[in-house]
Amino acid sequence: MAKIKSIEYFRVLPRWLFVKVTTEDGLYGWGESTLEGHTEAVEGSLNELILRFVGYEADDIEHIWQVAWRLGFYRGGAVFMSAISGIDIALWDLKGRKLGVPVYSLLGGKLRDQLAVYAWIGGDRPSDVAIQAKMRKAQGFTAIKMNATEDLGWLDSPSALNASVERLKAVKAEGLDVGLDFHGRLHKPMAKQLAKLLEPHQPLFIEEPLLSEHPEAIKAFSQHTTTPIALGERLYNRWDVKPFLESSSIDILQPDVSHCGGISEIRRIAAMCEAYDVGLAPHCPLGPISLAASLQVAVACxxxxxQEMSLGIHYNKMTPAGAGTFDLCSYLKDPSVFDVSGGFVKRPTGVGIGIEIDEEMVRKVSKECTTAWRCLEFFGPGGEVREW
Incomplete structure (x- = not known):
């Protein structure tokens, strides 16, 4: 048994927060606590957890998780759970490296040799999303997810509904499956109308058609459509998930391993979903560590x-001017682990979470990354704040 010697975190471009746990005998593991737009808050929570967990046995992953959850008294929420997530992922990575096996071997072993993946696209007009769809297709994807409205849009008129349908048709014409992400922008009456308009075009799923703060409205909405309903990136533990499963109001759950308590908690959430015949499609528009951890769970789930993954296109606009472009592969020694072909990535075979981080580059970029990424601001024609 080896005790934790240090827990470090690294703020890196474009908007990620990496965590490294090192033991007294030199073993290490990498995790990710990225919470877009709230970096400083997560860092503050990590500072508290670091003071508590230095000196703990690194093998005792569940004990550490339970101590973080229970002894803080105030539980849950995006910031606190993201901090736990980074440490938890790093501990699983460390244990896999120590034993010389992939994490999925510690979760019961592999169920599949390749994993279906999709990527995100954006753009205002149908022609814009069609161009990006072609780019994703060239990268090897057969499925994508896109904003169902224009970047600054809000579905509050029949013309906006029609525009959403045209965007879907433009990407479907490229031969891709399409998930539609609404970011909770829909009003209830518009949601019911849109669901009927979209059904003939068979979207892969509708994501967050209403905000997850309204479970009763999502349940009612689910009775108006045969299109699969997905959500979960703003649910941070199994107790947040429970009411949606009990109400049979969703078909696909999208927990984020870097927001929901790490590998330990997403594995428990996956088992709950299985009992309710709900599919798992992990949310991950984040960095390579988060994706690698998600894939480990997916192999054994x-x-x-x-699986959602980010590859190159949309992060360019999120990188500060003059800083260059950083995507999934920027901090990896071997980017081929995330190669996409025919809509799949191969099962990772490396130890731990299956990737090797270029620590020298992480430390270099972290020293230069003095300003945290800020959430984009969306405003309506009257100056009102709208959902990101």
Whole structure:
């Protein structure tokens, strides 16, 4: 048994927060606590957890998770759970490296040799999303997810509904499956109308058609459509998930391993979903560590459906001017682990979470990354704040 010697975190471009746990005998593991737009808050929570967990046995992953959860008294929420996530992922990575096996071997072993993946696209007009769809297709994807409205849009008129349908048709014309992400922008009456308009075009799923703060409205909405309903990136533990499963109001759950308590908690959430015949499609518009951890769970998860991953296109606009472009592969020694072909990535075979981080580059970029990324601001024609 080896005790934790240090827990470090690294703020890196474009908007990620990496965590490294090192033991007294020199073993290490990498995790990710990225919470877009709230970096400083997560860092503050990590500072508290670091003071508590230095000196703990690194093998005792569940004990550490439970101590973080229970002894803080105030539980849950995006910031606190993201901090736990980074440490938890790093501990699983460390244990896999120590034993010389992938994390999925510690979760019961592999169920599949390749994993379905999709990527995100954006753009205002149908022609814009069609161009980006072609780019994703060239990268090897057969499925994508896109904003269902224009970047600054809000579905509050029949013309906006029609525009949403045209965007879907433009990407479907490229031969891709399409998930539609609404970021909770829909009003209830518009949601019901849009669901009927979209059904003939068979979207892969509708994501966050209403905000997850309204479970009763999502349940009612689910009775108006046959299109699969997905959500979960703003649910941060199994207790947040429970009411949606009990109400049978969703078809696909999208927990984020870097927001929901790490590998330990997303594995428990996946098992809960299986009991309710709900598929798992982990949310991950984040960095390579988060993606690698998600893939480890997906390999061993019976009800896995598809994995979100970010590859190159949309992060360019999120990088500060003059800083260059940083995507999934920027901090990896071997980027081929995330190669996409025919809509799949191969099962990772490396130890731990299956990737090797270029620590020298992480430390270099972290020293230069003095300003945290800020959430984009969306405003309506009257100056009102709108959902990101």
């Amino acid at each position: 019976p009800n896995f459906v598809i």
